[in-house]
Amino acid sequence: AQSVTQLGSHVSVSEGALVLLRCNYSSSVPPYLFWYVQYPNQGLQLLLKYTTGATLVKGINGFEAEFKKSETSFHLTKPSAHMSDAAEYFCAVIISGGYNKLIFGAGTRLAVHP
Amino acid sequence: DAGVIQSPRHEVTEMGQEVTLRCKPISGHNSLFWYRQTMMRGLELLIYFNNNVPIDDSGMPEDRFSAKMPNASFSTLKIQPSEPRDSAVYFCASSLAGTDGYTFGSGTRLTVV
Numbered sequence: 001a002q003s004v005t006q007l008g009s010h011v012s013v014s015e016g017a018l019v020l021l022r023c024n025y026s027s028s029v030p031p032y033l034f035w036y037v038q039y040p041n042q043g044l045q046l047l048l049k050y051t052t053g054a055t056l057v058k059g060i061n062g063f064e065a066e067f068k069k070s071e072t073s074f075h076l077t078k079p080s081a082h083m084s085d086a087a088e089y090f091c092a093v094i095i096s097g098g099y100n101k102l103i104f105g106a107g108t109r110l111a112v113h114p
Numbered sequence: 115d116a117g118v119i120q121s122p123r124h125e126v127t128e129m130g131q132e133v134t135l136r137c138k139p140i141s142g143h144n145s146l147f148w149y150r151q152t153m154m155r156g157l158e159l160l161i162y163f164n165n166n167v168p169i170d171d172s173g174m175p176e177d178r179f180s181a182k183m184p185n186a187s188f189s190t191l192k193i194q195p196s197e198p199r200d201s202a203v204y205f206c207a208s209s210l211a212g213t214d215g216y217t218f219g220s221g222t223r224l225t226v227v
Contacts, residue, residue, distance in 0.1 A: 005152045013217050032213045032215075036215075042220060042221075043118075043218040043219055044205070045191075045218070046215050046216075046217070049214070049215050067123040090157070092215075100145070100172070100209070100211075100213055101162065102147075102215070102216055103161065103187055103206075104152075104156065106156050107156060
C-alpha cells in the first residue's frame with residue numbers, strides 16, 4: 001500500500017534558522033508529490049508540487065523541496081524561518097495509475113520562536 | 115475564481131439531529147473530495163466524486179453518512195443522526211487533473227453536543 005511518513009509531528013526553530021521538514025513515501029511507481037500548509041482555522045493551501053522534470057521544486061513563501069528517488073524522500077526546506085511560517089505542514093502523494101487519490105501524511109506542526 | 119466554497123463555516127448541533135454540509139467546487143473541476151480532519155485521525159478521505167458520480171466511498175465511516183453531487187457545481191455531505199464523535203472539521207476539495215493537486219475549501223467545523 002502506498003503511504004507517506006512525516007518524521008516529527010512537531011518541529012521548533014528560531015526565527016531566521018533553517019526549516020527542514022521530512023517526508024518519505026513508499027511507492028513502486030513514480031509518484032506525484034505535494035506539500036500543503038494549514039494555518040490555524042483555515043483550509044489546506046498548496047505550497048509546491050513535484051510531477052515530472054526538475055527534482056528541485058520551488059513553492060510559495062520561499063519554500064522548496066527536492067525529490068530524491070533513491071531515498072524515496074521529498075523533504076521541505078526554507079533557508080530562513082519567519083514567524084509567519086508557524087503552521088501545520090502536510091506531505092501528500094498521488095500514485096499514478098490510480099484515480100489520483102491524494103494520500104496525506106500525519107502532518108508536522110512547525111513552531112517559530114523569536 | 116472564488117475557490118472552493120463551503121457552508122456553513124461552523125455548525126453546532128445536538129446529538130441525533132441531521133446535519134448537512136455544503137460544497138461548491140471550482141467551476142470546471144471534474145473531481146470532488148470530502149475529507150474529515152480530527153486530532154486523533156488526521157485527514158481522512160471520506161468520498162470521491164468524478165464527473166458527479168461517486169467513485170470511492172470506502173472512507174465513509176457509517177451508514178449515517180451520505181454524500182450527493184446532483185450537478186457539477188454542488189455537493190452535500192449529510193450525517194443523520196449525528197453523534198458527538200462526528201465532531202470534526204470537514205473539508206471539501208476539488209481538482210481538474212488530480213495530478214496537479216487539490217484545491218481545498220475553508221472547511222466546516224462541526225460540533226455535536
